Amino acid sequence: MIQIIYFILAALNSSFFIWYAMVSYSEKEPLATMRSLLLAITSPIPFIAAGYLPQETGLTILIILLTLTIVAAVLFYIPFKRLAVENESSGYRIDxxxxxxxxxxxxxxxxxxxxxxxxxxxxxxxxxxxxxxxxxxxxxxxxxxxxxxxxxxxxxxxxxxxxxxxxxxxxxxxxxxxxxxxxxxxxxxxxxxxxxxxxxxxxxxxxxxxxxxxxxxxxxxxxxxxxxxxxxxxxxxxxxxxxxxxxxxxxxxxxxxxxxxxxxxxxxxxxxxxxxxxxxxxxxxxxxxxxxxxxxxxxxxxxxxxxxxxxxxxxxxxxxxxxxxxxxxxxxxxxxxxxxxxxxxxxxxxxxxxxxxxxxxxxxxxxxxxxxxxxxxxxxxxxxxxxxxxxxxMSVCPYSHPNNRLHNLVRWGIKKSWLFRRMALWMDDFFYGRKPKPIKLKF
Ligand code: SF4
Ligand code: SF4
Structure with missing residues (x-):
């Protein structure tokens, strides 16, 4: 039973990154495609390996994993910091x-x-x-x-x-x-x-x-x-x-x-x-x-x-x-x-x-x-x-990604949580590069 749970987790993990790779490919983002494909292959390995551990060890690790997931989910949902809305206009008119x-x-x-x-x-x-x-x-x-x-x-x-x-x-x-x-x-x-x-x-x-x-x-x-x-x-x-x-x-x-x-x-x-x-x-x-x-x-x-x-x-x-x-x-x-x-x-x-x-x-x-x-x-x-x-x-801004489910999920997280904003920035740098190069366009 525990082995099956591990295999399901491995499959879910891999599926998410395959989806990411497919979206990235359709968006012509070669770095994100390559990195998400790599994660689709490597990230399920620890789950599959854990599935072959003795049942008791496997169960302990599963409980730790679930606890960490719940803690992370709660942490990501907590705004942490109340963000003040600053004054936006003094009435000044631009010439x-x-x-x-x-x-x-x-x-x-x-x-x-x-x-x-x-x-x-x-x-x-x-x-x-x-x-x-x-x-x-x-x-x-x-x-x-x-x-x-x-x-x-x-x-x-x-x-x-x-x-x-x-x-x-x-x-x-x-x-x-x-x-x-x-x-x-x-x-x-x-x-x-x-x-x-x-x-x-x-x-x-x-x-x-x-x-x-x-x-x-x-x-x-x-x-x-x-x-x-x-x-x-x-x-x-x-x-x-x-x-x-x-x-x-x-x-x-x-x-x-x-x-x-x-x-x-x-x-x-x-x-x-x-x-x-x-x-x-x-x-x-x-x-x-x-x-x-x-x-x-x-x-x-x-x-x-x-x-x-x-x-x-x-x-x-x-x-x-x-x-x-x-x-x-x-x-x-x-x-x-x-x-x-x-x-x-x-x-x-x-x-x-x-x-x-x-x-x-x-x-x-x-x-x-x-x-x-x-x-x-x-x-x-x-x-x-x-x-x-x-x-x-405009081009490199993390908010500029296309309006689709994948990026809207990230936008949703960014709105919700202080911690997620930090992680989203790290992810954006990882998948798209900190300083992405201009693309060559045939026109
Ligand atoms: S990135 Fe280009 S368009 Fe944007 S502020 Fe700098 S020079 Fe201007
Ligand atoms: S999100 Fe980043 S790239 Fe976009 S405007 Fe703000 S600082 Fe610039």
């Missing part, structure tokens, strides 16, 4: 003119450049460092690939053609809607259109930039007209991202800016057709800080790399936002402090970042709140060398 894409745009205007650096002299030396490099999407950059760069440019061209349609005129007669029905309809339709998630929040001033930093409206104050923000996320292809920093990452980035932007436009036009004022916030034409709206709409938390860490795909998403005066039901955001606790110990993104732009130390007080802040100049400077987005940080 879009300080973002890197705005600082890139003003290089085309001597007048704006002069004014900007007169008002922000601390940025001058930092910006000179990336301004002397080849530049984003440059044919002389180190990662230039003619087809991929042309494909990315094609996506950006289409986005540019959409930028003038972000504020559709609302129909004169408002259709009276049940708030809950309208919210459910919008979220479901967003998902039907390709979003992986959608959420709603009541907008606060800090969701909006203080001033515009792009295009003809450069320097304009941002007025707050809308009460509700709908945030949507779309998935970025895992393989195209894992190839980065390389041309496919740029292609994927542009593609998902376009996909998220086009969904946002359709939703904004829907609101207008129902008689409500609405605006889509898409690449190159934002009035809101998308990650903050998405966070407050319950789509995730802001992690070490300063990006939205979503529930099912971590940072491997692009975000777009629609703001509107259509009455909607705001999501009840549940703070998830476990993400920040995991970021505290993980630091994987910071260790692989080729621009050394992600902090490895603790959060710091910035504009009245404690958070991590990446060095955006160093990040952008690296992009200007390669000519592409980099995306290494």
């Amino acid at each position: 879009e003119r300080n973002t890197m894409f705005s600082r890139l745009e003003i290089t085309q205007s001597p007048e704006k450049t002069k004014t900007y650096y007169a008002e922000n002299p601390e940025h001058l030396a930092l910006d000179k460092k990336w301004q002397i490099k080849h530049g984003l999407m440059s044919s002389s950059s180190s990662m230039y690939e003619v087809k991929a760069f042309a494909a990315a440019e094609a996506s950006f061209n289409v986005i540019a053609s959409l930028r003038n349609s972000v504020s559709p005129a609302p129909l004169a007669i408002k259709k009276i809607l049940n708030t809950k029905d309208a919210t459910v309809f919008i979220k479901n339709w967003a998902k039907k259109l390709g979003a992986i998630d959608a959420g709603v929040c009541e907008l606060k001033p800090y969701h909006f930039y203080s001033h515009r930093g792009r295009g003809k409206v450069y320097g304009d104050k941002v007025e707050i007209h809308h009460q509700y923000g709908i945030a949507i996320t779309v998935e970025m292809d895992k393989d195209y991202l894992a190839a980065g920093p390389a041309a496919p990452t740029l292609m994927e980035s542009a593609q998902q800016y376009l996909n998220s932007g086009s969904i946002a436009l359709q939703l904004a036009h829907f609101c207008a057709n129902m008689g409500y004022s609405a605006r889509a916030h898409i690449d190159g034409n934002y009035e809101v800080v998308c990650p903050l709206v998405a966070r407050d709409a319950g789509l995730g938390e802001i992690g070490r790399m300063g990006l939205l860490m979503t529930h099912s795909l971590g940072p491997r998403v692009r975000i777009a936002v629609i703001t509107t005066d259509m009455p909607l039901l705001a999501d009840d955001r549940k703070h998830d402090a476990t993400v920040l606790d995991f970021c505290d110990i993980c630091k994987k993104c910071a260790e692989v970042c080729p621009g050394q732009a992600i902090p490895t130390d603790d959060k710091k007080e910035i504009h009245g709140i404690r958070r991590w802040q990446i060095n955006q100049e160093e990040c952008f400077s690296y992009w200007c060398t390669t000519g592409t987005d980099c995306g290494r940080c």
